[in-house]
Amino acid sequence: MFSFFEKLTNPFPAQHPAQPPKSLLAFCLHYSKGMWPAIISVSMLGACIAILEVSLFGYLGQLVDWFSERDPATFLQEEKHSLMWMGAVVLVILPGLVLTQSMLTHQTLLGNYPMRIRWQAHRYLLGQSLGFFQNEFAGRVATKVMQTALSVRESVMKLLDILVYVSVYFLSIVVLVFAADWRLSLPLLSWLVIYLVILRVLIPKLKRVSQRQADARSMMTGRIVDSYTNIMTVKLFSHSSRESEYAKESMDNFLKTVYPQMRLATVLYGCVWFNNAVLVFSVAATAIYLWLQQVVSPGEIAVAVSLCLRLTGMAQWIMWEVSSLFENIGAVQDGINTLSNPVEVEDKRDAKSLDVNGGAIEFNHVNFSYPGPSGVEISVFNDLSINIKPGEKVGLVGRSGAGKSTLVNLLLRFYDVQSGEIRIDGQPINRVTQESLRANISMVTQDTSLLHRSVRDNILYGKLGATEAQMEHAARQAEAHEFIQQLSDLEGRTGYDAHVGERGVKLSGGQRQRIAIARVMLKDAPILILDEATSALDSEVEMAIQHCLNKVMENKTVLAIAHRLSTIAQMDRLLVLDKGRIVEQGTHAELLALNGIYAKLWAHQTGGFIGVE
Numbered sequence: 001m002f003s004f005f006e007k008l009t010n011p012f013p014a015q016h017p018a019q020p021p022k023s024l025l026a027f028c029l030h031y032s033k034g035m036w037p038a039i040i041s042v043s044m045l046g047a048c049i050a051i052l053e054v055s056l057f058g059y060l061g062q063l064v065d066w067f068s069e070r071d072p073a074t075f076l077q078e079e080k081h082s083l084m085w086m087g088a089v090v091l092v093i094l095p096g097l098v099l100t101q102s103m104l105t106h107q108t109l110l111g112n113y114p115m116r117i118r119w120q121a122h123r124y125l126l127g128q129s130l131g132f133f134q135n136e137f138a139g140r141v142a143t144k145v146m147q148t149a150l151s152v153r154e155s156v157m158k159l160l161d162i163l164v165y166v167s168v169y170f171l172s173i174v175v176l177v178f179a180a181d182w183r184l185s186l187p188l189l190s191w192l193v194i195y196l197v198i199l200r201v202l203i204p205k206l207k208r209v210s211q212r213q214a215d216a217r218s219m220m221t222g223r224i225v226d227s228y229t230n231i232m233t234v235k236l237f238s239h240s241s242r243e244s245e246y247a248k249e250s251m252d253n254f255l256k257t258v259y260p261q262m263r264l265a266t267v268l269y270g271c272v273w274f275n276n277a278v279l280v281f282s283v284a285a286t287a288i289y290l291w292l293q294q295v296v297s298p299g300e301i302a303v304a305v306s307l308c309l310r311l312t313g314m315a316q317w318i319m320w321e322v323s324s325l326f327e328n329i330g331a332v333q334d335g336i337n338t339l340s341n342p343v344e345v346e347d348k349r350d351a352k353s354l355d356v357n358g359g360a361i362e363f364n365h366v367n368f369s370y371p372g373p374s375g376v377e378i379s380v381f382n383d384l385s386i387n388i389k390p391g392e393k394v395g396l397v398g399r400s401g402a403g404k405s406t407l408v409n410l411l412l413r414f415y416d417v418q419s420g421e422i423r424i425d426g427q428p429i430n431r432v433t434q435e436s437l438r439a440n441i442s443m444v445t446q447d448t449s450l451l452h453r454s455v456r457d458n459i460l461y462g463k464l465g466a467t468e469a470q471m472e473h474a475a476r477q478a479e480a481h482e483f484i485q486q487l488s489d490l491e492g493r494t495g496y497d498a499h500v501g502e503r504g505v506k507l508s509g510g511q512r513q514r515i516a517i518a519r520v521m522l523k524d525a526p527i528l529i530l531d532e533a534t535s536a537l538d539s540e541v542e543m544a545i546q547h548c549l550n551k552v553m554e555n556k557t558v559l560a561i562a563h564r565l566s567t568i569a570q571m572d573r574l575l576v577l578d579k580g581r582i583v584e585q586g587t588h589a590e591l592l593a594l595n596g597i598y599a600k601l602w603a604h605q606t607g608g609f610i611g612v613e
Contacts, residue, residue, distance in 0.1 A: 005107035011115040017124040020340045045101040046165040054172035064299035117149035129344040130414040139225025143218040148335030151328040158325040180300035187282040210330030213257035220250040276312035283308045353436035358390030359557030366420035381580045393558040395568030398577035442525040446532035448516040450504030456496040462523035478518035530560040
């Protein structure tokens with residue numbers, strides 16, 4: 001039975017996630033698709049339960065009147081059917097409705113609903129542009145995904161719960177009390193007006209505070225996670241105290257949102273309690289007056305007073321539900337600012353898969369700039385044109401800031417150019433899918449980052465369908481197999497099953513780079529980008545890896561970035577970038593003969609690295 005209800009909703013819809021809307025209502029509706037049948041069913045069951053619960057108080061009044069009026073000897077015979085109906089409501093109908101509602105709530109909604117939101121939000125964020133993640137804390141983004149998913153669920157379910165259950169419950173109470181005497185219902189209506197005024201004044205203030213608190217919470221989490229992620233840097237520079245103060249600052253800012261929230265909660269609690277006390281007193285006083293006038297019966301007084309006591313208890317629940325609702329709305333509103341950002345680099349609707357048959361790369365009159373301080377555009381490339389032939393090995397040379405990494409990022413389409421065009425085998429890269437583009441390009445970066453998974457998983461990331469033998473062959477080619485055999489982790493896993501830690505922190509720089517190279521060798525893409533691929537290796541290992549890379553580069557188009565010019569001197573052609581322009585190009589010997597920038601860089605190298613002029 002539990003399994004049946006758990007499978008009524010699908011937490012992992014297959015459809016491609018679209019950009020969530022910016023408005024609060026549309027955002028909640030967007031992430032509630034597929035859940036509405038269960039949500040509405042829970043609300044309708046809540047309405048039925050509310051009506052039956054109020055009817056029980058009516059039965060209580062009837063019992064009081066029967067006890068004061070009927071003869072015990074004939075009571076069961078006269079009211080047998082009424083008592084059986086009461087028993088059926090109490091023992092069968094009401095528990096059945098409550099159990100069904102509980103199943104829908106706990107098995108169908110509470111788990112699947114937020115998971116569906118997390119799944120869709122995570123998939124959408126994975127498609128976000130690189131710049132989005134460069135401008136955000138990873139921990140902050142993760143917090144927004146987790147926090148917003150729960151807040152959307154709570155906002156939608158609490159809103160319907162309050163609107164349906166409470167409104168039906170209160171309406172049923174007023175009808176029942178009004179049926180006894182219309183004057184008994186006046187205190188209830190007065191109480192409702194005052195209660196709504198209290199909520200109207202105080203709850204929006206709670207919402208604003210909660211929105212600031214949600215942002216402060218995610219910032220606090222982001223800073224703490226940032227310290228843990230970069231723990232090596234923290235310890236190397238002996239800045240534990242600095243990091244503590246950095247986290248304390250965000251914690252203090254979070255507390256500054258908690259204190260106003262707690263003050264408002266105390267004021268709200270006090271106002272509601274006083275309003276409830278006035279309700280009970282006025283209804284009891286009115287009931288006593290009417291009884292003295294012989295207008296109402298003892299049973300009707302019992303119903304009116306007991307319903308008011310029940311209502312005052314519900315008022316506390318409603319208050320915190322409404323308060324929680326607006327807190328969650330504030331958290332959702334804060335999450336919208338992160339989760340609803342448009343994707344800057346998107347595939348066109350008619351985008352096709354890239355078909356690489358040679359690997360020719362063309363930059364045709366490319367212009368690219370990025371926003372700087374005060375909105376001023378900083379130009380990186382102005383009318384840049386480069387032609388790389390199929391299978392050609394090209395080295396990129398230039399001082400830091402010359403635009404080498406930006407050129408690679410544009411080729412990978414992490415960013416879109418403002419004008420001009422980049423083509424691979426004559427196909428504009430902005431007209432093919434990003435997945436197919438990057439599937440045909442392998443890259444080994446200077447700052448190698450591994451996934452916090454096993455060595456096997458990290459190498460197979462290059463080609464998920466590869467066999468064990470293919471994976472091990474790639475590791476041997478990258479001179480990684482021997483040290484992998486010696487690896488182990490705290491869980492007792494060894495060799496290729498050992499986990500490497502977050503970003504590969506358990507391995508040395510050279511080990512991380514060799515695993516990354518093994519991953520690229522396994523991928524075997526037709527275009528290869530090397531960004532200081534052997535920078536973290538010692539000379540002996542570098543020679544072995546360079547020999548392997550020479551094999552990998554066969555029949556591939558290669559674009560290599562290097563500060564150590566000796567590693568690219570044997571390339572077919574070298575391009576010298578300076579201030580976003582190609583200022584020199586040719587072979588190593590030709591560029592030395594020019595006696596230009598490249599020759600100066602070569603002459604200024606110390607230990608094989610480019611010096612700073």
